[in-house]
Amino acid sequence: MDTLEISAQIQQALLELNQREAGIVMLCIVRELPTSEAAVVLGIPEGTVKSRLSRVKARLRGRLDHLAPTASEMRA
Numbered sequence: 001m002d003t004l005e006i007s008a009q010i011q012q013a014l015l016e017l018n019q020r021e022a023g024i025v026m027l028c029i030v031r032e033l034p035t036s037e038a039a040v041v042l043g044i045p046e047g048t049v050k051s052r053l054s055r056v057k058a059r060l061r062g063r064l065d066h067l068a069p070t071a072s073e074m075r076a
Helices: 003-015 019-030 035-042 046-067 071-075
Strands: none
Touching: 003 046, 019 035, 019 046, 035 046
C-alpha cells in the first residue's frame, strides 16, 4: 500500500467520527492533553473522556488494523 492510500484511509476513518469523538481524539491524541485536562476543556467528567476515548480508539483500531505493519515488516 502506498502512503497516499494509507493517509486517505486514516483521514476517512477520522471523518466518520462524530463531533464529540473527534474533539476527544484531537485533545487527547493529537494535542496529547491528559484526560483530566481534556475533561475541563470539554466540560465533562474525566471518566466520560476516558470511556469515550477507549471506545473511539477501539473502533479506529478495528477499522485501520489492516494498515499495521506485521512483525516481519518491522524486522526488515
